[in-house]
Amino acid sequence: AQRVTQPEKLLSVFKGAPVELKCNYSYSGSPELFWYVQYSRQRLQLLLRHISRESIKGFTADLNKGETSFHLKKPFAQEEDSAMYYCARSSSGNTPLVFGKGTRLSVIA
């Protein structure tokens, strides 16, 4: 079965410190990997996906097929980054998403 593992339930960092949210996935073909974010009182929204290889709000994520990982990184955390982050995968196209349990990021001023 497809699985996505986020080992940390909660991650607290100081403002300006680097952030790394970990995500590992079970190997199965060539999955598409994503990071979704849910800010307080807002709906779940796509942050970035591995195919686009872009930086959004200073966040990047590199797909490491050897380690089956897709960790989310940001060099300098901001208070507004505090949110719930979900790593997710999809087989392709229109198939449903498989989510990890999520990591709550708290950036302390």
Place this chain on the structure above:
Amino acid sequence: EAGVTQFPSHSVIEKGQTVTLRCDPISGHDNLYWYRRVMGKEIKFLLHFVKESKQDESGMPNNRFLAERTGGTYSTLKVQPAELEDSGVYFCASSQLGAGSYNEQFFGPGTRLTVL
């Protein structure tokens, strides 16, 4: 554009009662998905509609759950009779239909269901 909307935002019912959740996808989105997050667990897929047809309902927990999508527009998810373990947040998402690369799923705000 209001985005994906869900109604109600919160529902509190007693065990054994019936509840119907509604989702209105973004206009023109043929894909409609239902997901659920039970307390302390991950967001899990329930089922997927393409227009009015059920493409994949492998995530539906049991036959107490019935989903419909009338005319390929809005969708309803009925739980009858509700049990305590059905409590959680039910999310709806929609996306455009297209072959090949991933079509971004846009999520609704969710319906928080509490079964007492």
